[in-house]
Amino acid sequence: MKIHLINPSDSAFGTAVITPRWLYVLATATPIEFGDPEICDETLESLIPESISAGDVVGIGIHTGNALRGYAVGRLARERGAYVVFGGIHASLYPDEALELGQAHSVVKGDGDLAWGEALRDCARDAPQKIYEGGRVSAEQFKAARWDLLPPNRYMWASVQTVRGCSKHCSFCSVWRTDGQKPRQRGSDVVIEEIVALRRLGFRFIALADDNFYPVSLTDIKNAERQGNQQKVDELNAIREERFELMARLADLPSDLTFFTQITMESAEDGRFLDAMKKAHIRGALVGVEAVTAEGLKAVFKDFNCSGDKLVHQLQEFQKHGVHVLGSFIFGLSTDRADTFDATLELAHKSGLTFAQFVMLTPFCGTVDFERWEKAFGDNVPMVEGTPITRYWLIPPHPTMNSEEMRARTQGVWDRFYSMKAVWKRSNCTPNLRARLAFIFISKLYRQMYASTGIATDSARRNRANRWARWLAVPCRKLFSGKPMPGLQAPPRKEIAAAAGAGNAGLLNVIQ
Numbered sequence: 211m212k213i214h215l216i217n218p219s220d221s222a223f224g225t226a227v228i229t230p231r232w233l234y235v236l237a238t239a240t241p242i243e244f245g246d247p248e249i250c251d252e253t254l255e256s257l258i259p260e261s262i263s264a265g266d267v268v269g270i271g272i273h274t275g276n277a278l279r280g281y282a283v284g285r286l287a288r289e290r291g292a293y294v295v296f297g298g299i300h301a302s303l304y305p306d307e308a309l310e311l312g313q314a315h316s317v318v319k320g321d322g323d324l325a326w327g328e329a330l331r332d333c334a335r336d337a338p339q340k341i342y343e344g345g346r347v348s349a350e351q352f353k354a355a356r357w358d359l360l361p362p363n364r365y366m367w368a369s370v371q372t373v374r375g376c377s378k379h380c381s382f383c384s385v386w387r388t389d390g391q392k393p394r395q396r397g398s399d400v401v402i403e404e405i406v407a408l409r410r411l412g413f414r415f416i417a418l419a420d421d422n423f424y425p426v427s428l429t430d431i432k433n434a435e436r437q438g439n440q441q442k443v444d445e446l447n448a449i450r451e452e453r454f455e456l457m458a459r460l461a462d463l464p465s466d467l468t469f470f471t472q473i474t475m476e477s478a479e480d481g482r483f484l485d486a487m488k489k490a491h492i493r494g495a496l497v498g499v500e501a502v503t504a505e506g507l508k509a510v511f512k513d514f515n516c517s518g519d520k521l522v523h524q525l526q527e528f529q530k531h532g533v534h535v536l537g538s539f540i541f542g543l544s545t546d547r548a549d550t551f552d553a554t555l556e557l558a559h560k561s562g563l564t565f566a567q568f569v570m571l572t573p574f575c576g577t578v579d580f581e582r583w584e585k586a587f588g589d590n591v592p593m594v595e596g597t598p599i600t601r602y603w604l605i606p607p608h609p610t611m612n613s614e615e616m617r618a619r620t621q622g623v624w625d626r627f628y629s630m631k632a633v634w635k636r637s638n639c640t641p642n643l644r645a646r647l648a649f650i651f652i653s654k655l656y657r658q659m660y661a662s663t664g665i666a667t668d669s670a671r672r673n674r675a676n677r678w679a680r681w682l683a684v685p686c687r688k689l690f691s692g693k694p695m696p697g698l699q700a701p702p703r704k705e706i707a708a709a710a711g712a713g714n715a716g717l718l719n720v721i722q
């Protein structure tokens with residue numbers, strides 16, 4: 211009885227940007243009696259159906275974007291006589307869909323760290339349950355990833371999670387509802403061990419795959435103080451200090467390591483935190499800017515962000531403290547007008563962003579936006595090829611939920627932000643020609659892989675984008691890897707380091 215873990219994808223690039231962490235976490239969660247699982251990441255290569263035999267167990271992890279392919283894999287595995295178990299955010303939100311369309315024997319809702327083992331043991335005695343409530347396990351119960359099972363030379367970046375959950379409640383995001391609003395923060399020992407294991411293998415770039423690397427803001431603490439809630443103040447301070455402890459240890463790791471994370475804009479007001487990030491080699495952060503106007507921010511429940519000149523100033527703060535920003539903007543808000551596109555692009559240039567992404571508002575299930583959108587149709591849900599539009603992820607290849615004008619304008623912003631001239635200009639933040647070339651490659655690859663060509667464009671265009679991305683991915687991966695350090699040891703725990711320090715010269719200094 212073999213165990214398979216499959217990350218479904220319609221397009222395989224041969225090389226991938228970031229390791230899908232769940233595959234390697236569930237590998238650890240696989241009880242020892244089942245041996246090492248066979249891992250298939252379809253973003254690298256498509257599944258070979260013959261690798262699945264009757265009696266095997268096939269675990270498939272899906273988010274909304276790859277659910278349709280996941281269901282096809284489920285049906286294929288079931289046809290070959292395997293037990294089929296689904297998990298991941300989409301299966302957690304729509305377990306019935308996975309049972310029906312993916313022909314799952316079982317669905318694990320929530321975290322798989324503990325429930326996956328239970329499901330496997332039940333399959334082994336031919337008694338799989340339909341639903342396993344994986345819940346939200348505590349941070350101490352999070353499994354570390356089995357990085358020893360990674361195929362060599364395939365991924366540019368590895369991914370290590372340090373905290374799960376986010377205290378905010380943005381309307382387009384499902385994280386606070388699925389992962390919860392209480393941050394579950396891993397201890398620094400386990401995080402450092404994973405990072406050391408990855409550096410030993412030759413990884414220099416690691417994404418800290420957190421919902422929000424800044425789980426406690428200064429405002430949160432001030433609010434708790436104002437409420438006179440000392441217990442909460444202590445709790446928040448403890449979480450915050452643990453962050454500093456982790457960052458102090460990251461700072462002691464080899465200086466060629468580079469981390470990237472996701473963080474809320476509020477951290478711009480916390481100079482001590484940004485300085486600690488810089489020292490910790492966290493050289494880039496995705497910041498959800500979302501909208502450039504106050505009305506737009508209000509519409510997505512993100513009015514803790516600033517707009518206008520204050521927004522420009524906040525984004526510049528990151529740069530001043532040595533943290534490069536990948537600004538993330540959403541188009542398609544009800545408050546957007548035709549001039550929003552140019553205003554956004556202008557702000558992106560003015561704020562000195564190193565990278566930017568412009569995504570079209572997609573009502574992901576599990577979000578407030580999705581519920582509002584679904585409700586607005588009442589009993590008259592439009593059908594697309596026999597499928598209600600509120601189940602858009604089931605419509606092949608993908609429907610357009612936004613107008614063609616919206617798509618074309620969004621595309622135009624991507625094209626202009628990543629035009630050769632603009633990329634060349636931004637690349638002057640690099641120290642030498644080699645790093646400059648790397649910057650250009652990465653910018654172009656980023657645009658090819660993530661520009662919203664996927665949802666609304668025809669397949670010919672998507673294929674063309676894929677061919678380019680595949681070509682660009684190979685040299686990029688080489689630029690990211692380092693010489694393996696098999697003897698590297700974890701730095702010891704130490705007292706929390708205060709405040710700023712001298713630092714690095716930027717994200718791409720290390721690509722040389």
Ligand code: B12
Nearest residue numbers: 230231232269270271273274297298318321322323384419
């Ligand atoms: C890091 C991250 C990224 C990274 C790296 C992705 C990667 N290659 O790993 C980047 C920045 C590239 C990224 C991109 C995107 N992401 Co993202 N990302 C995340 C984030 C913050 C963490 C994912 C992670 O590694 N978690 C750690 C692992 C261990 O947890 P996990 O995946 O949840 O798996 C656990 C359980 O779900 C379960 N499980 C998972 N699979 C399976 C399978 C089985 C069989 C079982 C039993 C259990 C199980 O067990 C695991 C252990 O407990 C999540 C938020 C989140 N909390 O999940 C969003 C999230 C997954 N991303 C999201 C989105 C929308 C995107 C983008 C579409 C954004 C965009 N507009 O471009 C793209 C899509 C990229 C793509 N093509 O897949 C959404 C998905 C929403 C949805 N309904 O599908 C999330 C949930 C965030 C959100 N805002 O709502 N993402």
Ligand code: SF4
Nearest residue numbers: 376378379380383421
């Ligand atoms: S978008 Fe970011 S800040 Fe908002 S709830 Fe999601 S993870 Fe938190």
